[in-house]
Amino acid sequence: MVVLDGSTLTLAEVNRVARSPEPVELAPVAIQAIDSSRRAVETVVGAGEAVYGVTTGFGRLSEVAIPQDQLAQLQRNLVLSHAAGVGPELSTEAVRAAVLLRANALCRGYSGVRVELVRALLDLLNAGVTPVVPAQGSLGASGDLAPLAHIALVLIGRGSAWYNGERLSGAEALRRAGLVALELEAKEGLALINGTQVMTGIGVLAVDEARRLLDAADGAAALSMEGLGGQRDALDPRLHAARGHPGQIETAAKLSCLLEGSTLTYGHGQGRIQDAYSLRCVPQVHGAVRDALTYAADVLEREVNAATDNPLIFPSSPDEDPAQGATAPVFLSGGNFHGQPVAIALDLAAIGVATLANIAERRVERLVNPDLSGLPAFLTRQGGLQSGFMIAQYTAAALASENKILASPASVDTIPSSANQEDHVSMGTIAARKLAQVVEHSRQVVAIELLCAAQAVDLHLEQRGLTDPRRHLGRGTWPIYQQVRDRVPGLTADRELAPDIQAIAEILKAGNVGQATADADKEWA
Secondary structure (H helix, E strand, C coil): CEEEECCCCHHHHHHHHHHHCCCCEEEEHHHHHHHHHHHHHHHHHCCCCCCCCCCCHHHHHHHHCHHHHHCCCCCCCHHHHHHCEEEECCHHHHHHHHHHHHHHCCCCCCCCHHHHHHHHHHHHHHHHECCEEEECCCCCECCCCCHHHHHHHHHCCCEEECCCEEEEEEEHHHCCCCCCCCCCCCHHHHHHHHCCHHHHHHHHHHHHHHHHHHHHHHHHHHHHHHHCCCCCHCCCCCHHHHHHCCHHHHHHHHHHHHHHHHHHCCCCCCCCCCCHHHHHHHHHHHHHHHHHHHHHHHHHHHCCCCCCCCCHHHHHHCCCCCCCCCCCEEEEECCCCCCHHHHHHHHHHHHHHHHHHHHHHHHHHHCCCCHHHHHHHHHHEEEECEEECCCHHHHHHHHHHHHHHHHHHHHHCCCCCCCCCCCCCCHHHHHHHHHHHHHHHHHHHHHHHHHHHHHHHHHHHHHCCCCHHHHHHHCCCCHHHHHHHHCCCCCCCCCCHHHHHHHHHHHHHHHHHHHHHHHHHHHHC
16 A cells, blocks of 8 residues: 655555556655645635636736636636647556656645545546546646646546556546546646656656666676677776775676686686777776666655646745734645656656666677677577577667667757747657657666577587586676576577567566566675
């Protein structure tokens, strides 16, 4: 059970709710905060005061006053008009994450909605009703207006939703789940669609997958070092302490743990004097990726507990003395919906993960190139008649190249909107979607490296007249090698490689290889 209070939601909880049917409920403190801000809205509506988005129009139309008997229609119209998304659907997991995050933001008690509205969002999650949300249409400035509007549509019995594996109208999905459509009241439509929860939800899932992939890439690099007879001197902790970057230090320690006991790599005074950068600089490159992902996760951890709509409602003015008695609530218009902090963090994460694929692809090239590896060309025993892993390297190169285009930052772009009222936008949701694509591509590249590295280990053992990989691989690389071989046998003759790549990519996505590296780290840290 995940309990929302608006302040303590973790990235792990977001991932659990997004990927599974874990139930969610409201904390009593959240109910109190929501009720308090709702009373403030009802007060200004009753007094006929002009408050942006509550008793006025939106954006450029904020100077237009709305009669009190039309305030509910204003909020409904807002949701309907902003549901203008296009393109492929966001994944079920991404939409569930966004719904959870929007509910959590409303729990802060700055948004002026009713408790019933927040419960309605949680009802969607708990009943397994997932709104259909087109992926494209958000500028990430006044929040994720279009995609969040598609979520809000289902709350009011419009739009489309998935329920029990069927794509239904929003009204039918609610009916089958035993839920009732909501009638929006003052401020509530605006509170539903003003926020960064779609970009943040996609980002939370992508960064989680990226961090697991990074652990797996450490394992793949270590296995490649064994296939190529790499030099362990480059992992010496004194080197990395001398530079001081935490990700670099951690990565070197992880690789040392993985290679503990390996007889296929070499220590000081053995083998080559030094390796190529794709082996020697794994701590520096993977470590920089690790630091980038840590930064992105820190930003997301703050954002999942942030109040990101507009205006925000505060119980009293900071200029007044609370000792003088109760004061009127203050409605402050600002820009917390602007996605720039998230956009920059996710762009950085995409650059990092693309770099991870770049160096993995270079190790693949080194594994299949006989002039660099000392192994049979393309890791096949019958080169010429057979092509072995030749085209697997092509695929890795194609994916790494596509990543370079996707890693171009979205957050440096901006196009004005709303008659130039919203004259700078973040493109944060584009950054999030690009990151998810880069992670998927990089997962395939690391899968290819694992296949090539395992084959290289087999050939390296043969060259040295060794027969039992368990006796010669590192204590941490042996379980990784075993996972690969449990799903994909060694290549003895040419066959379709696409199913092999997919099989390894699946265990990477499940986190199995990354878990093996984490277990090694814990055991020998």
